[in-house]
Amino acid sequence: MRPTNAHPPTAEDRNRLPPDIEMMRVTADRLLDPDATPGVLPLSAAELDILIQLMRGQLELLIPDIQRVTGEHPKNVAHYCALACVGEARERLRLEPGSGWDRVVAYGRRLARVLNALCDHYENIGVRS
Numbered sequence: 001m002r003p004t005n006a007h008p009p010t011a012e013d014r015n016r017l018p019p020d021i022e023m024m025r026v027t028a029d030r031l032l033d034p035d036a037t038p039g040v041l042p043l044s045a046a047e048l049d050i051l052i053q054l055m056r057g058q059l060e061l062l063i064p065d066i067q068r069v070t071g072e073h074p075k076n077v078a079h080y081c082a083l084a085c086v087g088e089a090r091e092r093l094r095l096e097p098g099s100g101w102d103r104v105v106a107y108g109r110r111l112a113r114v115l116n117a118l119c120d121h122y123e124n125i126g127v128r129s
Contacts, residue, residue: 019122030112045104050106056093081121085114091115095107
């Protein structure tokens with residue numbers, strides 16, 4: 001048996017429901033519609049703020065699950081890519097949107113793209129809670 005750096009699930013982990021990947025993708029898709037340019041995005045400023053906060057929370061849910069499976073040291077290319085995406089997601093979470101509608105929309109779209117990518121990695125590496 002190979003040693004692993006992944007931590008065994010805690011009681012809290014075992015009682016937690018898995019993230020709703022389908023809903024996360026629906027959330028991200030609201031900002032990634034190719035026909036929705038910033039000028040015609042069918043969202044108010046308040047709705048956009050809520051959507052951004054929702055995606056930030058969803059990223060914060062996915063990151064620990066992916067890190068738990070990959071451990072500190074990647075075991076294969078899929079794990080390495082997932083950890084690289086986790087790093088990108090953490091960077092996006094550290095940033096704040098600029099001022100102005102176009103900048104807030106651009107920030108939201110960056111969050112949406114990294115959320116979609118983490119959803120892909122979540123499914124590809126077989127994360128299970």
